[in-house]
Amino acid sequence: MDIEEWEQRHAEAFYNAKEALPYLDGMFVAYNSNIDAIRHLTEEDLSKLVGFFDESDIQDRVAAYPREIAEPLDFVARLLISMREGKAAEVPAYTADIHEWLKEHLGFDYARMGGQAGIISNLLGRLGLKKVVAYVPWLSEEQAEYFTATGNILHPKVENGKVLLKPPGEAFKPGIGSKVNWILEYSKDMNVTCAGNTFKVPRDNRLIISSRPKWLRLDMDKQIYEQLDTLLPVDGAMLSGYQMIKEEYEDGSTYKDYVENSVKVIEKLKSLNPELRIHVELTSIQNRLIRKAILTEIVARHVHSLGLDTVEVANALNVLGHEELSYSVIRKGENGIMSLYQGAVQLMKDLDLERVHVHSLGFYICILAKGHPLTLKEHRDSLLFSSVLAAAQALNGNIENLAEAEAGLEVPVSSIGLEDLENFQLYCTGRKLCTPDEFEYGYVYGSEHDAILIPSKVVERPKATVGIGDTISAGAFVAMLAKIKQKHSGK
Ligand code: ADP
Numbered sequence: 001m002d003i004e005e006w007e008q009r010h011a012e013a014f015y016n017a018k019e020a021l022p023y024l025d026g027m028f029v030a031y032n033s034n035i036d037a038i039r040h041l042t043e044e045d046l047s048k049l050v051g052f053f054d055e056s057d058i059q060d061r062v063a064a065y066p067r068e069i070a071e072p073l074d075f076v077a078r079l080l081i082s083m084r085e086g087k088a089a090e091v092p093a094y095t096a097d098i099h100e101w102l103k104e105h106l107g108f109d110y111a112r113m114g115g116q117a118g119i120i121s122n123l124l125g126r127l128g129l130k131k132v133v134a135y136v137p138w139l140s141e142e143q144a145e146y147f148t149a150t151g152n153i154l155h156p157k158v159e160n161g162k163v164l165l166k167p168p169g170e171a172f173k174p175g176i177g178s179k180v181n182w183i184l185e186y187s188k189d190m191n192v193t194c195a196g197n198t199f200k201v202p203r204d205n206r207l208i209i210s211s212r213p214k215w216l217r218l219d220m221d222k223q224i225y226e227q228l229d230t231l232l233p234v235d236g237a238m239l240s241g242y243q244m245i246k247e248e249y250e251d252g253s254t255y256k257d258y259v260e261n262s263v264k265v266i267e268k269l270k271s272l273n274p275e276l277r278i279h280v281e282l283t284s285i286q287n288r289l290i291r292k293a294i295l296t297e298i299v300a301r302h303v304h305s306l307g308l309d310t311v312e313v314a315n316a317l318n319v320l321g322h323e324e325l326s327y328s329v330i331r332k333g334e335n336g337i338m339s340l341y342q343g344a345v346q347l348m349k350d351l352d353l354e355r356v357h358v359h360s361l362g363f364y365i366c367i368l369a370k371g372h373p374l375t376l377k378e379h380r381d382s383l384l385f386s387s388v389l390a391a392a393q394a395l396n397g398n399i400e401n402l403a404e405a406e407a408g409l410e411v412p413v414s415s416i417g418l419e420d421l422e423n424f425q426l427y428c429t430g431r432k433l434c435t436p437d438e439f440e441y442g443y444v445y446g447s448e449h450d451a452i453l454i455p456s457k458v459v460e461r462p463k464a465t466v467g468i469g470d471t472i473s474a475g476a477f478v479a480m481l482a483k484i485k486q487k488h489s490g491k
Pocket residue numbers: 308309359360361362390391394457458459460461462465466467468469470471472
């Protein structure tokens with residue numbers, strides 16, 4: 001594979017997507033958004049935090065290994081555990097108490113939009129789409145402030161029994177709390193002392209306190225559901241956040257109720273516009289029962305497209321009964337990319353999808369069911385466009401608008417990604433899945449499915465990496481929809 005050629009293809013794809021995007025009428029994006037409060041910890045912060053408690057109490061709590069943050073001592077214990085190992089951790093908090101405590105005793109450096117639907121809405125808003133209808137069931141006044149003020153992001157609001165689309169700042173639910181996740185970052189080599197023990201932090205990492213207030217429900221207000229046609233016209237929907245669904249709720253409802261309602265929303269969207277395509281963006285889901293229910297009951301048969309990273313491919317395969325394939329995706333090794341490809345194909349078949357887009361550091365794989373509406377070149381353009389967006393985001397920490405996203409073109413295509421793909425080529429051509437010539441283009445024409453493989457642009461020292469996966473999936477999906485619209489218009 002020729003790296004120069006791939007640079008050229010990226011540039012061409014970016015301009016093609018830019019031309020196609022104005023053909024879109026709009027996108028619907030739901031459900032999850034939150035506020036990320038970020039604090040980079042210093043050694044002084046640490047001694048201050050430890051100083052609030054009796055050191056032997058801290059030691060006892062560390063030994064108890066709390067699985068949730070019920071009080072500040074749980075937080076300090078999990079922070080010390082995470083720092084000692086340099087290992088990322090995410091621990092839930094079911095009340096807002098720790099949020100209040102941290103605001104008062106520590107404070108944050110800055111706050112930003114978090115949650116897949118929040119991140120995707122802002123990205124699409126900044127790419128200049130005509131209309132982005134965001135829907136967050138728990139839109140608080142504070143949360144609404146984190147949507148970008150591009151003017152094209154709207155949110156449904158019920159007024160006198162009628163659903164209207166309004167800017168998020170005019171559509172929030174008065175009086176509800178906010179979901180604030182704390183991200184506590186720490187650096188390698190920090191010295192930490194507690195109860196006479198001192199250790200050095202082995203690597204940069206972070207502890208996340210994930211806020212799970214009891215009132216959080218992945219649901220759609222009845223009136224909005226009933227008047228869903230007010231969202232139109234939209235060409236596609238990007239849905240995420242299903243991981244919030246819990247097995248059981250205090251009011252006696254269960255995950256089954258929420259799964260059923262989620263499917264109803266999807267089916268209603270499709271009935272309102274049969275051309276509308278639906279993408280689900282997956283993230284890690286700890287609970288296996290919920291993971292399986294999301295995949296087999298919400299995604300399978302109902303949605304067209306799925307976006308996920310390699311770990312999620314393995315996790316999904318695991319609950320779908322493909323343990324061996326799942327382990328070989330996780331192990332990576334020499335056959336990693338082959339397993340990843342097979343795994344993505346398996347997901348497409350098991351879940352009856354039109355499209356599965358897997359992003360990895362350095363390359364993306366997209367499996368397409370036969371009968372998909374674009375040429376492989378057009379699908380490839382959509383993926384390459386998303387690679388430019390990912391590069392721009394890693395480079396600058398965010399994307400202000402489509403013109404600024406062009407900066408991603410300056411980022412080189414990953415030579416490691418290219419190498420991975422070259423390994424895969426041997427597998428593909430060896431099994432006659434494609435000819436060497438086709439592979440040069442990144443195309444695999446199969447008898448049961450087609451596929452696109454592209455090397456992607458990777459920023460060596462990224463400014464920020466959070467939400468890049470969402471950017472890749474959203475960028476490629478909207479570019480694909482825009483191309484379909486452009487072709488239909490005959491231009
Ligand atoms: P997140 O949920 O934070 O978006 P994911 O694991 O879903 O994380 O996605 C991360 C993706 O971002 C990777 O698969 C990779 O393709 C991309 N990525 C990560 N770091 C960089 C970087 N430095 N430059 C370009 N792309 C990156």
